[in-house]
Amino acid sequence: MALKQRFNIEPNFSMASMTDVIFLLLIFFMITSTIVVPNSIKVLLPKSQQQAQAKPLTRVTIDKNLNFYVANGNETERQVPFEAITPFLKSAYSADPNIFVALYADEEVPYREIVRVLDIANQNKFKMVLMTRPK
Incomplete structure (x- = not known):
C-alpha cells in the first residue's frame, strides 16, 4: 500500500x-x-494461351473417371449424376441470370462428354467458360 x-x-x-x-x-x-482455389477436385486441365478473365461462380467439373461435380459460389463440389446438371444450372441461373458457368474437364475426358455439358448450356442460353491452365 x-x-x-x-x-x-x-x-x-x-x-x-x-x-x-x-x-x-x-x-x-x-x-x-x-x-484459396475453389476447385478442390484433382483435374488436370488442358493447356492454352488465353486464360478466362471472368470469375465464374458456378462450376461443373468432370474428372478423368467421368464423375460429374457441381458447385455454386464458395460451396464445395458435390458429385451428381449427369441428369442432375441441368436442374442445378437452371436453379443457379434463376438466382442470378448473369452467371458464368465454368467447365473444368480433365484433359483425359473424351470430347463427347464435354460437348454434352456444352449442349446443356447452349440449349438454356447459359454463358459457359471452358477452364484451362496456362502454357
Whole structure:
C-alpha cells in the first residue's frame, strides 16, 4: 500500500497491442482467403494461351473417371449424376441470370462428354467458360 501511494501506481490496461494483433490477423485472413482455389477436385486441365478473365461462380467439373461435380459460389463440389446438371444450372441461373458457368474437364475426358455439358448450356442460353491452365 505504501508503494502504491508513494509512486502513484494504478493498474491500467492498454488495448493498443491487442488491437494490433487483431488487425494483423484480419489482414492475414483477408490475404489467405483470396489465395484459396475453389476447385478442390484433382483435374488436370488442358493447356492454352488465353486464360478466362471472368470469375465464374458456378462450376461443373468432370474428372478423368467421368464423375460429374457441381458447385455454386464458395460451396464445395458435390458429385451428381449427369441428369442432375441441368436442374442445378437452371436453379443457379434463376438466382442470378448473369452467371458464368465454368467447365473444368480433365484433359483425359473424351470430347463427347464435354460437348454434352456444352449442349446443356447452349440449349438454356447459359454463358459457359471452358477452364484451362496456362502454357
